[in-house]
Amino acid sequence: MRGLMGRTAICILIILFAATAVAAAQTGDDAVTEGNITEIYSTIDTCDITLTSSSTIEDLVIDVQLVHEDRIIDRETLNVDRINANSRTIKVIRWNVKTSEDGAYKVLVQLLNNEEEIASKEYGFVHGRQVIPEVVIEGTIANSEGVTAVIRPVKATLVDIDYMLVDGTDVIYLAKDEKISIHTTPLTVHKRWNTLLLNNREYTGLVKVRPSDEVNAIVVTDSFSSMDDAKITDVYKDEIGASATIEGGSQVPFDGYVRFTVYDHDGENVVESVIMRSPILLTGDDETVEAIWENRLREGKYRLVIEIIGNDGDVLDIQETMIDVEKSVTISNDITEVVEENNSSPSFLITQAVLVLAAVGFVLRRRNIR
Template sequence: MPKALTLLVCVLVVLISLPLTVGADDTGIRIVDIYSDLDSCDVTITSTTTTTDLVLRLELLYKGNILDTQEIGIGSTKPNTDIMKVVLWNTDETKDGQYSVSASILKDTEEIASTKYDFVYGSRTIPRVKVDDLSVNSQGFSIMVTPQEAVIFDLDYMLLDGDEVVYSGTEKKIGLHTTPQEISKDWNILLTNNKEYMGRVKIRLTTPFSAALAFTEPFVARDDVIITDTYEDEIGASATIEGRSQVPYEGFVRFRVSRSTGETEGEIIDEQEARSPVLLVADDETVEAIWTQRLEEGTYKLVIEVVGNDGDVLDRKERIIEAEAKPVNTNVNTSTEATNNQTPWISVPSTLVLLAAVYLGMKKKQ
């Protein structure tokens, strides 16, 4: 469990002073928002000009002592575009009291903007909401929030690639009265297989005073699908698979038929592999396989495996096929018998036409 969750009972971050940027009038660079606790810090920067080669310097302080220093490179800024950066603090300090964050933006070692942010850590503050659990994975995040009293809050969520925010969103005016509520959202961008990301969720309350709680959880993005339905008979089999990850699934489905010998797998009769279309979260597709030969009468064991991008088995289901004997075709005999019962060389309509022709011929001769 993340440290932020373990210490939640006694942690509440309270905004003491609003960010006040120095030097923004000269450069067009401003720090417009900053939030921090003892685990992490996020800073939002805006600019009225295009500027390159900036450095964001952050210091975490307690009673004037520097606990940690982080520096982040900012390649460039675009006019009227916000940039958010996130750092994880490297400190074991957990003393009650007031902490400070000093944020500075440097250009060629010269400070062009700065601000200070204070927050309180400790048991002297009582949170109005409690986070019971947070789950972050390749699909998205789920958070369980329990109110300590009736409350309305905003929920910010973001996906981090290192210190860069690659996806973010906000759910506004979430109301809780007495019962816990689960809040879930999917990442709506493509993720890279086997790459490490971080999910960050922040709860913001504005009344009767401004306060926030933030949680950051790392995860490794991996492709993921499940089997939701199957069909099988003597001719072939199919499997419906559903995507559960924002990593594009590009694997295949393996169908293996063997003689049924109870719990063990007997002689393999047939094995087929069918490639799946690319799947993401909530996408589904039915993949089919046809046996090389129709299965003879008997009982067979079918194993269906979904194989992932890295060759690992993501899901597996076992089924039984009770193959019936191939039906005997009796259509040939019936057809032959019907043919024998017909007039050997002429039908009734043909006879009428012939008689009419003879009659007309005789009338012309008269």
């Protein structure tokens, strides 16, 4: 009996040790997968850091150091409010380096939670090396619609291109083009921001070009102040009213107005003025806005001015044109009397009928043209 109890106790202890070991292993895996620094890329100007997590974690801090010859030459601390489960968060910082000596640099990144390190990573790069790159970015322009860059090849190669929209230190939009072929002529690339922007906010467009057989990439940035935008693409007008087709040109929602103003021929006196609310427009959206004059325009020539009024009350686009109102042609009962007076002449009746039909056809045709 005592031997049986002893063997039972040993089995229980073995089971407990195994369970403890499994729990410890699972805890260690969670510690590794919750809050990872998966990628770092840095130049002497900027650094982007990609974070991932297998579960939702909050209230994190990133400590980033730029080191050259064992000296910390710049340091940034960023707060990360939240990393959602199975997603990634990208942070971008700008180094404040007054002098940039040639040589090797290191970037040391720590991810902290409640002042406790949960992940760390190191990245090294060389600045100022005398090596001819495979491609050169000639220039970049970012605005509220998207970002455009011109890439000039030094030799034929394949490149991967990242497009980032940065709000402060947060990358709020990321797109990629992979294995883009560049031969002997410059390549212009463009990417639209497929996310909504706030009006009058400072953003930065970032383009990163990485040749397929090089470790280092070329990074350029361009900052801009976001604003709504729209333009007039088509106009119709007559003596009854006018319409304008409006096309959006920004990821800041356009929620403004279209103003139609009719002046006399000399452009001194306002004859009609109508302000219409436009539907909300984003890049590539188009809508037609119509206005009806309070009074039908009389015969004469008029000047029409159509203005797009933006969210801030500024004029985004303007188009001027003319309205030519011709004298209306009316067919009276006198024709019937003429016909009755000339019943004795069939050829005259035929001639008069042809003239009447031609006049009616002319009027209808002119109206359709207008």
